[in-house]
Amino acid sequence: MNFDPMIPIWLQVATSIKQQIVTGRLPPGAKLPGGRDLALQYGINPNTAARIYQELEREGVCQTQRGLGTFVTDSGETVQRLREEMARGAVSRFLADLKGIGMNREDAIELIRKEDNTDDHQ
DSSP, X not given: OOOOTTSOHHHHHHHHHHHXXXXXXXXXXXXXXXXXHHHHHHTOOHHHHHHHXXXXXXXXXXXXXXXXXXXXXXXXXXXXXXXXXXXXXXXXHHHHXXXXXXXXXXXXXXXXXXXXXHHHTO
């Protein structure tokens, strides 16, 4: 993973894990790698890996079972909430970027419609 130096590493890895959860690559109930394995996988400090799991657990995205490991939540509602939060964030960033180049909301909607139609013809 190429890390953005402007965003804390733990947040980037946590976001990557959340994306894997909402896309189904990490299904409900899936066992996550141990802290050391996560650190090796992403090339991060084991303390950073521990912080990531603590944050994901605080958000209800995963649960740690002592002696067994850390698992993706079984709650479909939590996964759906996470998907919606991530989508809202993406839309907000998109609109802010377009606003920064002088486009208004209606222009953005029209741009999306045009791009969506382009995808249908490929």
